[in-house]
Amino acid sequence: MFRLVKNALLATAVTTVLATPGMVSAGEKYGFGTTATAEEIQGWDIDIRPDGKGLPAGEGSVADGEELYEQLCATCHGLFGEGEGRWPVLAGGEDTLTEERPVKTVGSYWPYASTLYDYIRRAMPFTAPRSLTDDQTYQLSAYVLYLNEIVDEEFVANKDTLAAVEMPNQEGFFVDPRPDVKNNRCMKNCADPAKLQIVGTLQGVTPVGHFVEGADAPAASHQAQEEKERSLHGETVEENAADTLALTEDAIAGRETYDNACQACHSSGIAGSPKFGDKSAWKGRIDQGMPLLVEHAIKGFSGETGMMPPKGGRTDLSDEQVKKAVAYMVESSQ
Amino acid sequence: MSNPIKSLSTRELMEQLARESEGLSISDRRDFLKKGMLAAGAMTATTFAGTAAASKNLPPMEPSWGRQLGAGVVDKPYGQPSAYEKEVVRRTVPWLTAESIASISMTPIQDLKGIITPNGLVFERYHAGVAQIKPEEHRLMIHGLVERPIIFTMEDLMRFPSVSEIKFIECPANGGMEWKGAQMEALQFTHGMLSCCEWTGVPLRVLLEEAGVKPEGKWILAEGADGSHMSRSIPLEKALDDTLVVYAQNGEMLRPEQGYPLRLLNPGWEGNTSIKWLRRLEVGDKPWYHREETSKYTDLMADGRARKFTFVQETNSVITNPCPENPIVKSGLIEIEGMAWSGRGKIKQVDISFDGGVSWVPANLKGLVLDKALTRFSLVTKWDGQPWLLQSRAIDETGYVQPTLGQLREARGTNSIYHKNSIHSWKVEANGGVKNVQIS
Numbered sequence: 185m186f187r188l189v190k191n192a193l194l195a196t197a198v199t200t201v202l203a204t205p206g207m208v209s210a211g212e213k214y215g216f217g218t219t220a221t222a223e224e225i226q227g228w229d230i231d232i233r234p235d236g237k238g239l240p241a242g243e244g245s246v247a248d249g250e251e252l253y254e255q256l257c258a259t260c261h262g263l264f265g266e267g268e269g270r271w272p273v274l275a276g277g278e279d280t281l282t283e284e285r286p287v288k289t290v291g292s293y294w295p296y297a298s299t300l301y302d303y304i305r306r307a308m309p310f311t312a313p314r315s316l317t318d319d320q321t322y323q324l325s326a327y328v329l330y331l332n333e334i335v336d337e338e339f340v341a342n343k344d345t346l347a348a349v350e351m352p353n354q355e356g357f358f359v360d361p362r363p364d365v366k367n368n369r370c371m372k373n374c375a376d377p378a379k380l381q382i383v384g385t386l387q388g389v390t391p392v393g394h395f396v397e398g399a400d401a402p403a404a405s406h407q408a409q410e411e412k413e414r415s416l417h418g419e420t421v422e423e424n425a426a427d428t429l430a431l432t433e434d435a436i437a438g439r440e441t442y443d444n445a446c447q448a449c450h451s452s453g454i455a456g457s458p459k460f461g462d463k464s465a466w467k468g469r470i471d472q473g474m475p476l477l478v479e480h481a482i483k484g485f486s487g488e489t490g491m492m493p494p495k496g497g498r499t500d501l502s503d504e505q506v507k508k509a510v511a512y513m514v515e516s517s518q
Numbered sequence: 519m520s521n522p523i524k525s526l527s528t529r530e531l532m533e534q535l536a537r538e539s540e541g542l543s544i545s546d547r548r549d550f551l552k553k554g555m556l557a558a559g560a561m562t563a564t565t566f567a568g569t570a571a572a573s574k575n576l577p578p579m580e581p582s583w584g585r586q587l588g589a590g591v592v593d594k595p596y597g598q599p600s601a602y603e604k605e606v607v608r609r610t611v612p613w614l615t616a617e618s619i620a621s622i623s624m625t626p627i628q629d630l631k632g633i634i635t636p637n638g639l640v641f642e643r644y645h646a647g648v649a650q651i652k653p654e655e656h657r658l659m660i661h662g663l664v665e666r667p668i669i670f671t672m673e674d675l676m677r678f679p680s681v682s683e684i685k686f687i688e689c690p691a692n693g694g695m696e697w698k699g700a701q702m703e704a705l706q707f708t709h710g711m712l713s714c715c716e717w718t719g720v721p722l723r724v725l726l727e728e729a730g731v732k733p734e735g736k737w738i739l740a741e742g743a744d745g746s747h748m749s750r751s752i753p754l755e756k757a758l759d760d761t762l763v764v765y766a767q768n769g770e771m772l773r774p775e776q777g778y779p780l781r782l783l784n785p786g787w788e789g790n791t792s793i794k795w796l797r798r799l800e801v802g803d804k805p806w807y808h809r810e811e812t813s814k815y816t817d818l819m820a821d822g823r824a825r826k827f828t829f830v831q832e833t834n835s836v837i838t839n840p841c842p843e844n845p846i847v848k849s850g851l852i853e854i855e856g857m858a859w860s861g862r863g864k865i866k867q868v869d870i871s872f873d874g875g876v877s878w879v880p881a882n883l884k885g886l887v888l889d890k891a892l893t894r895f896s897l898v899t900k901w902d903g904q905p906w907l908l909q910s911r912a913i914d915e916t917g918y919v920q921p922t923l924g925q926l927r928e929a930r931g932t933n934s935i936y937h938k939n940s941i942h943s944w945k946v947e948a949n950g951g952v953k954n955v956q957i958s
Contacts, residue, residue, distance in 0.1 A: 213727070213728055214677070214678060214724075214728060216670065216674040216675075216677050216678065216728070217668040217669055217670040217671075217674045217728070218668065218669050219666055219667060219668060219669075220659055220660075220661055220667035220668060220669045224659070224669060225659065225661050225667060228659055228797070228798055229661065229798075229800065230747070231739055231741070231749060231800065231806055231808070232806075233802070233804065233806050233807070234806075234807050235804075260616075269616060270613075270615065270616040271616045272616075281818060281822035281823075281824075282820065282821065282822040286818060286822075286933055288813065288818070290813075293812075293813060293824075294812055294813055295807065295812055296807050296812065298807070299807055299808060299809055299812050299813070302749075302806070302808055302809070303808065303809040303813075306741075306746070306747035306749065307645070307646065307745070307746045307747060307809075310619075310620070310646070313646060313745040313746065313747065314745075314747070356822070356823050356824055357812075357816060357823070357824050357825070357826040358823060358824075358825060358826065359825070359826060359827060360817075360825045360826065360827050360828040360829070360830075361825070362825075362828065362830065362832060362937075363832065363918055364929050364930070365921040365925040365926060365928075365929050366919075366921075366925075367911075367919040367920065367921040367922060367925060368919060369867075369869070369878075369911075369913060369919050370878070371869070371877065371878045371879075372877050372878075373876065373877070374875055374876055374877065374878065375874070375875050375876050376876075377873065377874075377876050380874050380875075380876075380907075380957055380958075381957065381958050382874070382907070382943075382945065382955050382956075382957055383699055383700060383955060383956045383957075383958070384700065384945075384953065384955055385700040385701055385702070385703055385953060385954045385955065386699065386700065386701035389611075389613070389701055389702075389703075390611055390701070390702050390703045390704055390707050391609060391611065391612070392703050392704055392842075394605050394609075394843075395605075395704070395842070395843045396703075444612050444613070445612070448616055448617040497617070497618050498612070498618070
């Protein structure tokens with residue numbers, strides 16, 4: 185009896201609770217979160233649009249941009265925007281979009297100048313994003329446009345002049361028309377077996393050591409690919425004999441690893457790394473002796489100038505490969 | 519397990535046999551080594567048969583693990599895969615990018631089962647490395663053309679009723695290295711920029727309703743909190759349809775690599791639009807044309823013009839068994855297995871060709887068949903050493919049939935980088951080895 189009553193009570197309680205969500209009327213809000221203040225929004229609202237919406241006050245000239253660019257950007261993107269190593273190319277490539285290997289740059293491909301301001305402001309310099317002032321961002325935008333011969337050296341970028349820049353490839357884009365191809369579900373005699381052409385894989389450009397016996401896991405490299413492509417085209421690979429003559433066998437063997445895994449930092453000396461070939465930067469280090477240098481390169485090392493990640497961040501490399509890369513770096517820097 | 523083709527060298531094998539024969543009597547040992555020799559001779563091609571025959575852990579013997587105790591509970595508070603699965607890892611192709619902080623790695627899809635990608639194996643794509651974010655200091659701001667601009671904490675977001683959905687996520691550059699010719703020697707590199715998880719979060723629609731989108735609002739800018747402040751313009755139509763603001767994957771909070779503590783998920787669309795480390799959503803009346811929707815993620819055609827806002831990942835499929843990493847080890851019955859997926863909906867049918875696309879037979883779909891999710895297909899057949907030119911062709915519920923590479927090249931040329939969803943070909947050789955080829 186008592187139990188029954190209790191259950192009945194419970195039942196009512198449950199119905200009430202269940203009824204509550206039913207009372208949320210359409211259009212009623214949860215009310216979670218706090219209203220953002222104008223100041224909070226302003227700090228984060230960094231985006232720019234082609235019509236200039238979002239561009240801040242301030243300005244920057246090509247001349248000021250040149251100095252800043254050489255200081256902050258040229259190590260990776262090259263003095264003329266040509267791109268060091270595999271870092272992105274920022275200038276050139278006009279009229280290459282229909283070629284076998286198009287070069288897509290700010291000048292040859294980007295439709296709007298506003299994108300440049302927006303991107304530099306949100307992401308560059310690569311190692312220190314969001315560190316530039318509004319004026320500096322105008323200077324660098326002006327200079328990269330100048331490198332692409334889109335503005336002249338007198339150009340001063342501000343919110344009106346930048347939005348007014350017309351980019352060469354502005355009309356080069358159209359909205360996705362896909363689905364653009366139509367295949368049929370053919371089941372029989374769909375192709376002429378006599379006419380089938382089978383094209384094999386370019387070998388030696390992917391790391392397959394994990395399943396192919398004898399393959400070197402990280403052998404895949406830009407160089408390996410280029411050499412492969414060249415040899416396929418019947419060209420011979422040029423060796424710079426003078427460069428390699430003075431090196432020991434280990435050092436020569438370490439060159440490819442250096443190119444793949446170490447030059448990103450050491451070729452330019454970014455992040456406080458001793459620059460390749462810079463004798464004074466290497467002298468004190470070399471004096472420590474090879475075993476310690478190799479240990480630092482393998483295990484990583486935080487010294488006075490910066491942080492060397494273990495194996496340069498490429499833990500897939502064998503100790504032996506790193507050792508040879510160190511030999512190449514050391515022999516080339518003393 | 520993942521690499522049956524990598525046979526032990528004879529020397530390695532003999533060393534192993536010698537190790538395992540320790541403790542046997544001299545005559546046993548002689549016998550044992552002789553067996554080993556025979557086994558070694560028989561296994562030149564592949565297989566672990568030689569080692570298996572030499573093991574003390576096989577019937578009728580009691581395996582060593584049955585004669586001792588293992589580790590106790592919370593030995594590893596967060597469990598890890600077996601030590602024998604150490605080859606099942608993400609991999610990258612070093613020459614693709616200047617360095618690893620703005621780069622991509624691929625999921626080992628050759629080793630995975632079912633349709634869910636384990637969290638630690640979901641492919642990575644970073645533009646400024648992995649942001650390490652304190653969840654209590656993370657904020658999502660919604661502003662622009664809205665009635666009330668709002669800032670949400672993670673706690674606020676998790677108070678909303680949640681939804682969980684299984685969706686694939688794919689980089690539009692998946693397969694993009696092969697427009698001009700085959701050059702990736704493994705499935706992981708031809709198709710591994712692909713993963714599929716159960717994602718949990720709040721529909722973006724709910725958050726937008728909370729802020730109240732003004733009638734002029736047509737596009738959303740989504741932005742990340744990492745050093746690249748990755749940004750993409752997304753049409754409001756998609757945002758109100760199935761876009762999710764996600765905080766969990768496969769049952770646990772997002773992995774840092776996947777945008778912890780908050781990311782966007784645009785089901786079926788190019789992965790880049792699913793902004794990780796999501797911090798800001800701005801409603802506007804026009805798209806922004808940022809770097810990732812002009813310089814990148816636009817598809818250059820042969821005539822020098824480029825397609826923009828190419829969002830959808832069209833129907834695609836690939837055979838995962840056999841594949842270069844999983845060669846055929848024995849004649850006899852074999853399950854041809856693979857995965858199909860479509861950014862436009864469910865997979866309806868997958869067909870398989872053994873002769874390079876001259877004739878096709880229907881495969882079976884198996885397991886869950888979900889909207890914009892990986893779907894498994896399977897066909898059991900027999901292999902007796904005959905060469906095969908294996909292909910799979912998927913059809914989705916809209917009737918779209920996965921195209922040939924020839925059809926794609928004819929329509930687009932070879933410089934578009936993105937959205938290469940053509941029928942893929944594997945050449946199965948007489949020894950069971952599998953090579954990546956292109957057929958035209």
